[in-house]
Amino acid sequence: MQDGGMRRRFPAPTSAIVVGAGMVGLATAWHLRRAGLAVRVVEADRVAAGSSWGNAGWLTPPITTPLPEPAILRTGLRAMFSVTSPLYVPLRPDTVLIRFLLGFLRHSTPAAWHRAMQAYIPLNHRALAAFDELSEGGVTEPTHAAEPFLACFAGAEEHRLLMEEFEQIRAAGQPVTADLISGAEVRRIAPAVSEGIANAIRLEGTRFLHPPHYLEALASAVRxxxxxxxxxxxxxxVSGGRPSTPAGVRVMTEEGEERWSADVVVLATGAWLGRLARPFGVQTVVQAGRGYSFTVPVDPMPRVPLYFPIQRVACTPLGDRYRVAGMMEFRRPGEPLDPRRIDAIVRATRPLLTGADFDDRQDEWVGSRPCTPDGLPLVGPTRSPRVIAAGGHGMWGITLGPLTGRLVAELVTTGATPDLLRPLDPLR
Ligand SMILES: Cc1cc2nc3c(=O)[nH]c(=O)nc-3n(C[C@H](O)[C@H](O)[C@H](O)COP(=O)(O)OP(=O)(O)OC[C@H]3O[C@@H](n4cnc5c(N)ncnc54)[C@H](O)[C@@H]3O)c2cc1C
Incomplete structure (x- = not known):
């Protein structure tokens, strides 16, 4: 175990390297700059090349909960091995995947879910304020209040399961304000929704953003x-990191030579976190939970995000097009896009969103949610107090990215682990 809240044993850092330019890395870089450190962000590809580009852009603290949950054992396992299922696990030996799945199943119990929820609740409470802070600090791309956020159902009774889940979330201490509205009311709000939708749950207290625009705006603000x-x-x-040496962490790049060093290095490499973090004692596996998305024109364009929980499809307005996202495919992050998954999303969504032209698809994309077996991010000091892990946010790295950046900067500048980060200890 590492020394939690103890004060740092080396002088206050004045320089930092952030590896990874997704939501988490960029938000961290922004806060570290604001705190006065010299900051370099090093990105293997380009800004938002990872999961932070094609996601659904929902900022939904009321339903930001750990992925392993008891219902997965009831419904998920059955669906796991079909390529058209929203949850797909290939039948092939892969030690990371096997370790991940075993850990995931172990954490899919009511007690483990409840424990993880206690870590999420205080983070969720502050998640949206962290966006306001970025916006007040000069990030020009807005976030939009979802007025409202609708979870739509074709069968009249299908909403019951989600309502029950909301009840459990409330019982765990997370406020959720939601009510049921009729299909007619859904179509008044979003006329492109099919007559086949019987009703919807209207959820309060959420926002959404345009992920590509937001990440570009955040990168501009960081610069x-x-x-x-x-x-x-x-x-x-990444090497070095002994507390006693100044500018003690070295970063090597492809050229095979040392490129830069700094007082601290933050690893914000999403689904690739394991590779650089493991030498610093981070044993928890980070498995890519790959999701797919594309955009379509919809007439008339819904102004609100729509969720189809039974099909596990998430939709979000992105300017003049509508993003449709879904699937959870446990494969390696670099593998190519599998068109069968896109087809499966189209087949599931076409009957529900009759105003959409699914043949005019653009921006087909696959990206990797950085998933951990216990459903909690890995954020905090590693075995070296100078090397900080910041990743593993799974389904919720957009919602929690800005707050994570703020908390990591607090950790780096004060040398003390903020209370909210304690359950996210990367050495757990
Ligand atoms: C279909 C889908 C829908 C989603 N919807 C939502 C949503 O509605 N709301 C929400 O909150 N979350 C959502 N998510 C999850 C969210 O996208 C992720 O949790 C979040 O983007 C993770 O951000 P990150 O910065 O940790 O990782 P990434 O965005 O993946 O960034 C990591 C970066 O590190 C770089 N990198 C990796 N290795 C190296 C290296 N060795 N050297 C240099 N750079 C490196 C990568 O190129 C990448 O750019 C969704 C995800 C998917 C797939």
Whole structure:
């Protein structure tokens, strides 16, 4: 175990390297710059090349909950091995995947879910304020209040399961305000929704954003604050990190030579976290939970996000097009897009969203949610107090990214682990 809230044993850092330019890395870089550190962001590909680009852009603290949950054992396992199922696990030996699945099943119990919820609740409570802070600090792309957020159902009784889940979330201490509205009311709000939708749950207290625009705006703000972002530069190794040496962490890149060093390094490499973090004692596996998305024109364009829980499809307005996202495919992050998954999303959604033209698809995309077996992110100091892990947010790295950046900057500048990060200890 590491030394939790104890004060740092080395002078206050003045420089930092952040590896990864997704939501978590960029938000961290922004806060570290604001705290006065010299900051370099090093990104293997380009800004938002990972999961932070094609996601659904929901900022939904009321339903930001751990992925392993008891219902997965009832419904998920049955569906797991079909390529058209919303949850797909290939039958092939892969030690990371096997370790992940065993851990995931172990944490899919009511007690483990409840424990993880206690970590999420205080984070959720502050998640949206962290977006307001970025916006007040000069991030120009807005977040939009979802007025309202609708979870739509074709069968009149299908909403019961989600309502029960909301009840459990409430019982765990997370406020959820939701009510049931009729199909007619759904179509008054979003006329493109099919006559086949019987009703919907209207959820309060959520927002959404345009992920590509938001990440670009955040990267611009990071640059304006004075940080440098090196794109197309893959970090191959992080070394050093002994508390006693100043500028003690070295970062090597593909060229095989030391490129930069800094007082602290933050690893914000999403689904790739394991590779660089493992030498610093992070044993928890991070498994890519790959999701797919595309955009379509919809007439008339819904102004609100729509969720189809039975089909596990998430939709979000992105300017003049509508993003449709779904699937949870446990494969390696670099594998190519599998068109069968896109077809499966189209088949599931076409009858529900009759105003959409599914033949005019653009931006077909696959990306990797960084999933942990216990459903909690890995954020905090590693075995080296100078090397900080910031990843593993699974389904919720957009909602929780800005707050994570703020808390990591607090950790780096004060040397003390904020209470909210304690359950996320990457050495757990
Ligand atoms: C279909 C789908 C829908 C989703 N919807 C939502 C949603 O509605 N709301 C929500 O909150 N979350 C959502 N998520 C989850 C969210 O997208 C992720 O949790 C979040 O983007 C993770 O951000 P990150 O910065 O940790 O990782 P990433 O965005 O993946 O960034 C990691 C970056 O690190 C870089 N990198 C990796 N290795 C190296 C290296 N060695 N050297 C240099 N750079 C490296 C990568 O290129 C990448 O750019 C969704 C995900 C998917 C797939």
């Amino acid at each position: 304006r604050e004075g940080a440098t972002i090196h794109e197309r530069t893959q970090v191959t190794e």
